Amino acid sequence: MIGCTEHGVPKLAKCGVNQRNTTHCSMKISKIEHLGIAVKSIEESLPYYEQVLGFECYNIETVEDQKVRTAFLKVGETKIELLEATSPESTIAKFIENRGEGIHHIAYKIEDGVANALAECEQKEIRTIDKAPRTGAEGLQIAFLHPKSTKGVLTELCEE
Numbered sequence: 001m002i003g004c005t006e007h008g009v010p011k012l013a014k015c016g017v018n019q020r021n022t023t024h025c026s027m028k029i030s031k032i033e034h035l036g037i038a039v040k041s042i043e044e045s046l047p048y049y050e051q052v053l054g055f056e057c058y059n060i061e062t063v064e065d066q067k068v069r070t071a072f073l074k075v076g077e078t079k080i081e082l083l084e085a086t087s088p089e090s091t092i093a094k095f096i097e098n099r100g101e102g103i104h105h106i107a108y109k110i111e112d113g114v115a116n117a118l119a120e121c122e123q124k125e126i127r128t129i130d131k132a133p134r135t136g137a138e139g140l141q142i143a144f145l146h147p148k149s150t151k152g153v154l155t156e157l158c159e160e
């Protein structure tokens with residue numbers, strides 16, 4: 001939705017509904033799929049989410065190639081993803097080292113293909129971390145956009 005006036009996003013320099021082919025947003029985002037939160041320890045974090053906020057953790061899994069363990073909790077139509085490093089080289093370990101525990105990324109649910117959305121982002125000169133979709137936690141197809149291009153928010157695009 002970069003500079004998409006039809007969706008009420010403030011118009012940017014490159015936006016123009018008259019130049020649909022190059023600048024209109026065609027990717028369809030239906031909701032915030034989850035918020036990713038970096039934690040030092042899932043076990044130490046879960047009591048807060050479960051006993052204070054009353055969310056239910058329904059899945060914990062390790063994503064080997066990301067060197068993370070993830071725990072998912074449902075919050076209405078969306079989810080919280082707790083991320084714990086399984087190695088000091090994990091990006092989560094580095095994130096916590098630099099910035100401490102906290103919100104790590106936002107994930108949007110894409111309805112018409114992460115590959116299409118990635119291509120559209122590249123066309124709009126948004127820096128992508130993944131050049132092609134890959135399999136993430138919960139078997140979703142995911143790809144990340146670089147925070148340098150997304151106003152400081154590490155952004156994950158995902159689809160079922």
Ligand code: ZN
Nearest residue numbers: 036081107156
């Ligand atoms: Zn995520």
